[in-house]
Amino acid sequence: MGRTVGVLALQGDFEAHGRMLRSLGAQVREVRVPADLDGLDGLVIPGGESTTMTLGIEREGLAEPLRELGAAGTPVLGTCAGLIMLDRDHLGMMDLRAERNAFGRQVRSFEADLEIDGIAGGPVRAVFIRAPWVAEHGDGVEVLAAVDGHPVVVREGNLLAISFHPELTGESRIHERFLALVRDAAAA
Amino acid sequence: MRDEATFTVRAGLAEMLKGGVIMDVVDAEQAKIAEAAGAAAVMALERVPSDIRRDGGVARMSDPSMIRGIQEAVTIPVMAKARIGHFVEAQVLEALEVDYIDESEVLTPADEANHIDKWGFKVPFVCGATNLGEALRRIGEGAAMIRSKGEAGTGDIVEAVRHMRKINGEIRRLTTLDDAELATAAKELQSPLDLVRAVARDGKLPVVVFSAGGVATPADAALMMQLGAEGVFVGSGIFKSEDPERRAQAVVEATTHFQDPARIAAASEGLGQAMVSLESSKLESEQLLAQRGW
Numbered sequence: 001m002g003r004t005v006g007v008l009a010l011q012g013d014f015e016a017h018g019r020m021l022r023s024l025g026a027q028v029r030e031v032r033v034p035a036d037l038d039g040l041d042g043l044v045i046p047g048g049e050s051t052t053m054t055l056g057i058e059r060e061g062l063a064e065p066l067r068e069l070g071a072a073g074t075p076v077l078g079t080c081a082g083l084i085m086l087d088r089d090h091l092g093m094m095d096l097r098a099e100r101n102a103f104g105r106q107v108r109s110f111e112a113d114l115e116i117d118g119i120a121g122g123p124v125r126a127v128f129i130r131a132p133w134v135a136e137h138g139d140g141v142e143v144l145a146a147v148d149g150h151p152v153v154v155r156e157g158n159l160l161a162i163s164f165h166p167e168l169t170g171e172s173r174i175h176e177r178f179l180a181l182v183r184d185a186a187a188a
Numbered sequence: 189m190r191d192e193a194t195f196t197v198r199a200g201l202a203e204m205l206k207g208g209v210i211m212d213v214v215d216a217e218q219a220k221i222a223e224a225a226g227a228a229a230v231m232a233l234e235r236v237p238s239d240i241r242r243d244g245g246v247a248r249m250s251d252p253s254m255i256r257g258i259q260e261a262v263t264i265p266v267m268a269k270a271r272i273g274h275f276v277e278a279q280v281l282e283a284l285e286v287d288y289i290d291e292s293e294v295l296t297p298a299d300e301a302n303h304i305d306k307w308g309f310k311v312p313f314v315c316g317a318t319n320l321g322e323a324l325r326r327i328g329e330g331a332a333m334i335r336s337k338g339e340a341g342t343g344d345i346v347e348a349v350r351h352m353r354k355i356n357g358e359i360r361r362l363t364t365l366d367d368a369e370l371a372t373a374a375k376e377l378q379s380p381l382d383l384v385r386a387v388a389r390d391g392k393l394p395v396v397v398f399s400a401g402g403v404a405t406p407a408d409a410a411l412m413m414q415l416g417a418e419g420v421f422v423g424s425g426i427f428k429s430e431d432p433e434r435r436a437q438a439v440v441e442a443t444t445h446f447q448d449p450a451r452i453a454a455a456s457e458g459l460g461q462a463m464v465s466l467e468s469s470k471l472e473s474e475q476l477l478a479q480r481g482w
Contacts, residue, residue: 010444011228013203032444047204048228049264055226056444080204100263106287107310109197110190129200130265130287168200 003041003182006031010056012048012081016167020175026182034065042075042182045082047129047165050100053081054090066091073188075158075181077174083154083161084132094156095138102133102150114164116153117144119173126152126164126171133163158185195332198312201265201287202333202396205229205419209409209440210398212236212423215254216261222426225436229265229287231421232258237294237341238424238463241475247295249277255284267314272481273299275308282311288333289313291326293480294340294423303481306330316400318351318478320358324379324387327395334393336417337478338401341424343465345402345411347478352399352415362388401478404429404462406442406455413446430460 002025007014009030018028021044031037043066045053057063070076070093078086085091087098103109109130113123133150134143145153152163158181166174191197208228213219219230234250235243249270259266265287270277272291277298281289289311291304303326306313312332317323323334336355338348358377362384365373370388374381386394399412400421409420422439429435438455445451473479 009207011207011226013206015206016203048206049204049208051223051264052208052226052228052440055224055440059226059441105285106201106265106312107282107285108192109201110192111194111197112190127196127200129197129204165200165203168196168203 002027005042006040007044011052012046014046017044017046020167041186045078045085047080050081050084077178078161097135098132099135100132101130125169128164131163193310198332208419210421216257219258219262223262226440231267236424241341271295272297275304291315293477319354321377321379324383328380335398335400339468340401342468343404343463344468345408348402356416363391406438409439410442410446410452428463435459
C-alpha cells in the first residue's frame, strides 16, 4: 500500500520530487502550511533557494511542526537547499553545519558519477547546482558519499540529506532508499 | 570526472528557482531588501524598465562594478542583462560569474538579425518569448529558461497574459498533431523539428517557463501562475511602488499560495500605491519592447 509523503512546496523543484515519488508508488501531498503535515509517513524538503525557503518556513509557522515531525521519527529527505534547512543554523534537525554555495557560483555547477554507500548497482549520476556540502558534523552523522573529501550524502537516523539533485536526472535509487525508510518507520 | 555546463546543469538552476520571484534591483541596498523579502534571485540592472522607457536612448549592459556590488551583498543567484545579439556583453557577464544571463529586449538590440549563440557559454541564459515559435528558436540557440515577454515597465499585465496564453495554447495544439502535421507545424513555427516533436510528446517546453513584463500586484503574480507560469519576474513593479519591502513580501507570498484566494487577499492588503502604470495598448508601436527579438 502506498504511503503518503509530503513535499515542502514553498519554493523550489518540489514538482520533480512529486513526480519521482508518485512513479515509485507513493501518495504525494504538497506542504505549504502546518495542517498539510498531518498524518504524513515521510517528508521531502526539495532544492530551491535556501533563503527564500527559510523565510517561507518562518512566515508559515512551519519550523516547530517540522522539528516535531523529525523528532517523532518520521523519515525526512533533504536535497540541496533541503540539506541546508536540516542543519544546525536552520531547522537544527541534524547535527551538522552546511556550507552554502560551497562549490561556487553557477559556472562551477557540475554533474559527476558518485558512489554512495548502501546504494547498489553502480554510481549515481549526481547533479550539483550551486550546491552545499557538509562542513562539519557530529558523531551520530554517517557520511555515505563525499566529493573532494567533503560529505555530500549523510544520514542521521531517519534523516537523509543530499547535496545534489537525484530528482532531475531520472535517478530513482535515492528515492527508493528513502521510501524504504518510510516503510520501515511506518511498520515500527 | 566533473562535467560542467551540461544542459542539465544549466537548465537545472531554473528548476531551483521555480515557484519563486525574481526581482529587478539597481543597487546593493535594493538587492538586500529583495533577498530579505524572499526573492529567489535578483536581476541586476542600472535602470528598471519604466525608467529606461522614460529616459529613452540606448540601454546597455550594467556597469560591472554595480553587478559585483550586488553579488557581494546577497547570497541568492544574481542575473544580469545583455543586449540581444551582443555576445561580448554576454562574455563580460560570464567573466563576472553572474548566475544567469538575460538576453533581453528591455535593452536596445545590438543585432537586428541574430541572437547570441548561447551554446558557447557556461553561464545559462534566459530569453523572452511572445509565442511558441520564438521560445523554441531561443531554446534551439541554447537558452536554458524562457520567460514570457509581456510589456516591461508598464505595470500592465495584459501582454504577459497574451504571451503566456499564446505559448500554452500552441503547445496544446501540437499535442493533437500527427507526425506529418508536426513537420508542417515546425515550418510554420520556424522552429527546430526535434524540439517541436519533444514539445508535442511532453505537452510542455523542455525548460522552465516564467512570466515577466507588467507584474505589479500579488494578484498579477498569482494570475500568471494560474495561467501556467512556473515563477515570475517583477521588474519595475517592486521598487517603483510606494512600499517596496511589503510589496515584495506580498508578491512572494501570493506566488507560493497562487491557488489560495484567501491568502492572495491577505497578502494584497494595505500595500500602498502600485507603480505608476501605462496602458500598453495606448503606446506607439516603436515604444513596444516586446517586438524586439526575432
